[in-house]
Amino acid sequence: MKRIAILGSTGSIGLQTLEIVRDNPDLQVVALAAGSNVNRMEEQIREFKPLLAVLWDEGAARDLKERVADTDVQVAYGMDGLIAAAVHPMAEVLVTAVVGMIGIRPTIAAIEAGKTIALANKETLVCAGHLIMPLARERKVDILPVDSEHSAIFQSMNGEPKNRISKILLTASGGPFRGKTKEQLQNIRPEDALKHPNWSMGPKITIDSSTLVNKGLEVMEARWLFDVDFSRIQVVVHPQSIIHSMVEYEDGGIMAQLGAPDMKLPIQYALFYPDRRPMKGKKLDFYDIGQLTFEKPDMENFEGLRLAYKAGETGGSMPVVYNAANEKAVRLFLDGKISYLRITEIIRACMEEHRKTDNPDVEQILRTEQETYEYIEKLY
Ligand code: NDP
Numbered sequence: 001m002k003r004i005a006i007l008g009s010t011g012s013i014g015l016q017t018l019e020i021v022r023d024n025p026d027l028q029v030v031a032l033a034a035g036s037n038v039n040r041m042e043e044q045i046r047e048f049k050p051l052l053a054v055l056w057d058e059g060a061a062r063d064l065k066e067r068v069a070d071t072d073v074q075v076a077y078g079m080d081g082l083i084a085a086a087v088h089p090m091a092e093v094l095v096t097a098v099v100g101m102i103g104i105r106p107t108i109a110a111i112e113a114g115k116t117i118a119l120a121n122k123e124t125l126v127c128a129g130h131l132i133m134p135l136a137r138e139r140k141v142d143i144l145p146v147d148s149e150h151s152a153i154f155q156s157m158n159g160e161p162k163n164r165i166s167k168i169l170l171t172a173s174g175g176p177f178r179g180k181t182k183e184q185l186q187n188i189r190p191e192d193a194l195k196h197p198n199w200s201m202g203p204k205i206t207i208d209s210s211t212l213v214n215k216g217l218e219v220m221e222a223r224w225l226f227d228v229d230f231s232r233i234q235v236v237v238h239p240q241s242i243i244h245s246m247v248e249y250e251d252g253g254i255m256a257q258l259g260a261p262d263m264k265l266p267i268q269y270a271l272f273y274p275d276r277r278p279m280k281g282k283k284l285d286f287y288d289i290g291q292l293t294f295e296k297p298d299m300e301n302f303e304g305l306r307l308a309y310k311a312g313e314t315g316g317s318m319p320v321v322y323n324a325a326n327e328k329a330v331r332l333f334l335d336g337k338i339s340y341l342r343i344t345e346i347i348r349a350c351m352e353e354h355r356k357t358d359n360p361d362v363e364q365i366l367r368t369e370q371e372t373y374e375y376i377e378k379l380y
């Protein structure tokens, strides 16, 4: 029996993780946490019978507690609740599937408690990788990537000499607006950007995929997970999303991981690593696929990727500004308050304004996030 806790159980990754639990009777859920979705959390409690259920929102948690009073589940809320779920004494693995920097404190707490981390929450690593990776090494805790590209890179390193890696080739679908110019991007509405050609995901990452900010965050995520510098991480646009990423070695040999675009594979791989369990669903048929194509990313019209390299290379608190500015700008765009192109303009403006702090601690990271939000509120 493997016991798991999930932060973000009601979201896209959380729901797919629970589908895997349904298919594998030797997985047991001991703690679930989400933001405010009482209905979904109640359903999940009744089906998966966790010992602890957490909602960030206090009022929603109170409502939940009344609704599930007939069960044995314990209900908690807020940051204390998230941390309690992350360090639950019965759990061996924590799936971090919340969206945004809210994941930083619970992830650190889980590592300190010795939990294996199945990491989907890339924003946490982007902002606090310099704290999280050394801590994980010190506590001998595995951080297993859930993000499909990083899972592919991880799989492409199985049994290979780490000191012989020459390059990471991070693939990108290019999103729904690949090939468009800034002019054509001007009037994109939220409903256009919420349609991704290959993947079905939560709203924030879907917008990030369309702006290439998601790929930018993934470049920074790869830098921390695999300890390579930015000059050795190359983004390759591959619209079919069949090759999920590759690693080139010094002899020119390239290892890649391929598969149908389905997040359940990387999630399941992280949960059972190093085993490979059977999985339902369509397998690749190369006669159907016919051809795979590759392109260079367009960093002029999709500035989000260029800015990510800049933020990552600058380091310190700059990735926090990149990420916080994007989180806020995406929210403003989804609320209809700013235009599509403003998202990357805001990121650029915030980065230009920021004076970086080296090696920020958690307090400084959260303060930088807050200051970035306030700067944007003043501007727009
Ligand atoms: P969703 O928006 O679908 O889900 C977000 C989850 O986080 C929900 O369960 C939500 O709860 C919860 N949440 C939001 N705010 C809080 C909070 N303050 N406290 C506790 N829980 C909170 O996101 P995704 O599943 O798409 O993405 C999750 C993470 O995984 C992101 O970092 C994303 O970049 C990454 N990722 C996602 C992929 C995908 O295919 N979706 C692929 C690779 C990475 P509620 O429902 O109650 O609001």
Ligand code: MG
Pocket (backbone or CB within 6 Å): 147, 148, 149, 218
């Ligand atoms: Mg990804």
